Amino acid sequence: MRVLLASDGSSNSRRATRWLRDFALPADTRVSVLTVATLTEPSRDSQTMRELRERAVAEAHQAAERTAKILSGRWPAVDTLVTQGDPQVEIVRVAEDRRVDMTVLGARGLGPMKRFFVGSTSLAVARYAPSPVAIVRGRPRPVRHVLVSVDGSEGSRAALRFLSSFELLRGTRVSLLHVLQRPDVPGLRRRVTPRPDREHDEDRRKQRADAETVLADAAAVLADAPSPVERLVVEGDPAQEIVRIARRRDVDLVVLGARGLRTLGRLLLGSVSETVLHHAGRPVVIARER
Template identity: 35%
Template structure:
């Protein structure tokens, strides 16, 4: 759904603004429309609803109008800075994670800041990011303020042979080709008691998975690194020098009933650059 809109979880916080900037840069490359989504949960308005917005008492129509103004101004400012893009803003009512999951069904990409105020408070340290990444109908990108990796840094992706990781590989290859940067494909293996690598056919299997993307993007510099260590640790370390790390929602070791694997969760929590969690629609 490359023509579908980029949905940005926006609450006016610094990290939400960083996520919006990332989404706008992505839209400049893809031409996709951008929609700012403020999820207004009435139970939170007694604490914090937005910068410059006075706390209210539930239910507070004044706070709701202030939030509408906040989102409308953010969309207008973004449009002024990016006149070639279609940018809209909308306020939704309900639990943030649930609303974003529902709205993601019509989106091509969902972008979130690492932390926020109001409905997005506790993101990454609580359950909101995990819930959204696990249940969203489109890829989810979590952007952290002050992350490393400039415009020439590579895109990194973890591949373990599972179907979700192969879907993630396609997403990563497309983004790397679009950005004209290299793609670093990482496959982590655990040394045996004698220090030897895992199955000797693992590298061949991953190389075979890369072939369709080498043919699709012949100009793309694609490297495969087999790394001894844990998958999560390998991806987190790679994030220090990447502009984007891409992971599948769960890997080969995940249980069938799990919607988000432990590796994906750890990378979301600790990566030094934006993280894309990709799962099949």
């Protein structure tokens, strides 16, 4: 397995580094650390700009080496890479060039590398990276409870395959969640569709039965999990329910598939994934097929 860790030396990046160090990766995993040197000033060919650029590159190398040192206890031969440019573009480009299986980065960063993770960098990487992306938020802690959102889509199947590729610790709990979207606003259904309540109730029973089938298929993919897999069916807004249950059960990791518009052969994020990234308050993996 190939993993790319994007780091700028900030406290958020250090949290992502510690999370990766303790995550249940296969023994043969190869880790690369990427730090992007970037200048906010316009590029001008002057002595001052050349000196600033050289300083930024030197600081990037130092940040990458410090990150590699944190990981060295587990992976003595961590590869470090320093590039120049827009962090969003560079992280996605390197992930593509190296055909990594997962990209890891902190949610935000305000560190010494010219505010590497300002604004939407993490979100942009989650949108455009060619393989699963782990966005680390909150205090890093061992992954003992994982929440996986499943809906039978290709994205959720990618999420299950992603999780099944890791060596989960003994005792790690996995909860599979399927969200049934609520019917229309009360009263509106009767004005729009004249179907009797009995027919409506039958539809709901069928949806719940379909949900149980989806969960059973998902549990079969995780048959080798170290603990029994929990199956949950709830009703409501998918994004809100994923966030609510992640917080209520205090899970350590949320895994869900990218599900949105496809452009240039790549599936972009949907609104559910983006909402969960913004509000879950814990590490989130957005899984997609490479």
